[in-house]
Amino acid sequence: xxxxxxxxxxxxxxxxxxxxxxxxxxxxxxxxxxxxxxxxxxxxxxxxxxxxxxxxxxxxxxxxxxxxxxxxxxxxxxxxxxxxxxxxxxxxxxxxxxxxxxxxxxxxxxxxxxxxxxxxxxxxxxxxxxxxxxxxxxxxxxxxxxxxxxxxxxxxxxxxxxxxxxxxxxxxxxxxxxxxxxxxxxxxxxxxxxxxxxxxx
Amino acid sequence: xxxxxxxxxxxxxxxxxxxxxxxxxxxxxxxxxxxxxxxxxxxxxxxxxxxxxxxxxxxxxxxxxxxxxxxxxxxxxxxxxxxxxxxxxxxxxxxxxxxxxxxxxxxxxxxxxxxxxxxxxxxxxxxxxxxxxxxxxxxxxxxxxxxxxxxxxxxxxxxxxxxxxxxxxxxxxxxxxxxxxxxxxxxxxxxxxxxxxxxxx
DNA sequence: GCATATTATAGAATATAATTCTAATCTAAA
DNA sequence: TTTAGATTAGAATTATATTCTATAATATGC
Numbered sequence: 001x002x003x004x005x006x007x008x009x010x011x012x013x014x015x016x017x018x019x020x021x022x023x024x025x026x027x028x029x030x031x032x033x034x035x036x037x038x039x040x041x042x043x044x045x046x047x048x049x050x051x052x053x054x055x056x057x058x059x060x061x062x063x064x065x066x067x068x069x070x071x072x073x074x075x076x077x078x079x080x081x082x083x084x085x086x087x088x089x090x091x092x093x094x095x096x097x098x099x100x101x102x103x104x105x106x107x108x109x110x111x112x113x114x115x116x117x118x119x120x121x122x123x124x125x126x127x128x129x130x131x132x133x134x135x136x137x138x139x140x141x142x143x144x145x146x147x148x149x150x151x152x153x154x155x156x157x158x159x160x161x162x163x164x165x166x167x168x169x170x171x172x173x174x175x176x177x178x179x180x181x182x183x184x185x186x187x188x189x190x191x192x193x194x195x196x197x198x199x200x201x
Numbered sequence: 202x203x204x205x206x207x208x209x210x211x212x213x214x215x216x217x218x219x220x221x222x223x224x225x226x227x228x229x230x231x232x233x234x235x236x237x238x239x240x241x242x243x244x245x246x247x248x249x250x251x252x253x254x255x256x257x258x259x260x261x262x263x264x265x266x267x268x269x270x271x272x273x274x275x276x277x278x279x280x281x282x283x284x285x286x287x288x289x290x291x292x293x294x295x296x297x298x299x300x301x302x303x304x305x306x307x308x309x310x311x312x313x314x315x316x317x318x319x320x321x322x323x324x325x326x327x328x329x330x331x332x333x334x335x336x337x338x339x340x341x342x343x344x345x346x347x348x349x350x351x352x353x354x355x356x357x358x359x360x361x362x363x364x365x366x367x368x369x370x371x372x373x374x375x376x377x378x379x380x381x382x383x384x385x386x387x388x389x390x391x392x393x394x395x396x397x398x399x400x401x402x
Numbered sequence: 403g404c405a406t407a408t409t410a411t412a413g414a415a416t417a418t419a420a421t422t423c424t425a426a427t428c429t430a431a432a
Numbered sequence: 433t434t435t436a437g438a439t440t441a442g443a444a445t446t447a448t449a450t451t452c453t454a455t456a457a458t459a460t461g462c
């Protein structure tokens with residue numbers, strides 16, 4: 001028993017428990033409006049524990065964000081492995097995003113709506129490294145098809161917005177409840193549009 | 202002189218002064234991290250005044266958001282008036298967004314990054330009405346060209362993401378400093394891609 | 403196994419920020 | 433003028449975030 005009469009509830013999974021509690025709170029109330037206290041309640045942990053692992057709400061949000069993005073990115077690279085031509089690759093970018101959002105809407109909602117996280121310098125650096133590695137890999141994958149003339153030659157920084165922008169925009173719409181049509185029902189339309197936008201004409 | 206030795210600085214433009222101060226704070230520090238105190242300092246007003254006009258930070262953000270969206274929307278409808286065919290219309294949607302963001306990057310940054318505002322019910326209702334009116338007008342404008350066969354027939358809720366998603370995605374990139382290439386330099390690419398994605402094939 | 407270092411938990415104490423509230427002042431209309 | 437409503441002021445209060453010290457659990461070296 002601790003000094004103040006409560007047992008110490010240390011568990012190896014405490015970090016994960018806090019992350020899940022936080023995600024549920026963020027999803028119900030929004031990141032800005034959820035309090036440390038709410039997360040603490042739902043995770044059934046102490047304030048000290050929460051600060052020990054994450055250093056505050058900002059830190060919880062950062063960790064959640066980095067985990068989410070990493071999972072999303074890793075999934076895409078895995079699926080690109082099975083593609084053998086430019087059209088398949090482009091369609092996979094769109095369809096994977098739609099699948100992923102459909103499978104974990106709470107996490108997706110968090111990623112999409114939480115653009116206002118004030119990442120700590122280390123988190124910022126980690127995120128930057130993640131992006132660089134990911135986009136590097138994606139560009140490597142697609143590069144040969146541009147060189148080979150299967151895809152239009154465009155300013156490099158425009159490919160991702162052109163291919164992924166529309167499905168991401170629609171996902172935001174769906175996640176916020178402003179449209180009912182599930183992603184699965186329109187994903188093909190976006191895949192088709194993306195391919196039309198970048199295929200060599 | 203007031204009870205506590207300070208003159209009352211009432212001005213008719215106080216509301217606007219607060220909005221501008223808030224935007225500057227939001228842009229420098231992020232919405233989540235700016236405090237009422239910071240806004241109060243920059244606007245040189247009292248806490249009472251701020252709460253009187255907006256009811257808190259949330260209210261300031263809501264007003265700013267509604268003003269910004271309204272201006273963006275109004276501008277588009279105005280420019281669509283001068284268009285006489287589908288291609289011009291589609292390109293105008295893209296180019297107007299690029300122009301608008303370039304002209305007021307701070308406000309654009311706020312609109313784009315502040316997806317986490319907890320609008321009060323009235324603000325939410327107002328925003329919904331604004332969106333309905335705007336998208337209603339835009340769909341009316343484009344409808345005839347779809348009927349006439351100049352544009353692809355697609356699920357209605359996919360047109361806007363397909364046309365505007367990419368330029369919005371790129372604008373986010375540019376506004377957050379992750380790309381240097383100005384919108385004006387790539388806007389044509391996006392206009393072209395948008396038209397290719399929706400033109401009748 | 404036992405001592406010791408490291409990591410994790412707890413929650414009271416403190417610091418910071420949001421919000422409310424009452425009084426004073428301004429403005430415009432009668 | 434007078435007066436009602438709108439606006440401003442800032443102290444007081446309330447809510448929330450953060451720090452800090454004491455314990456307890458766990459891992460590590462011997």
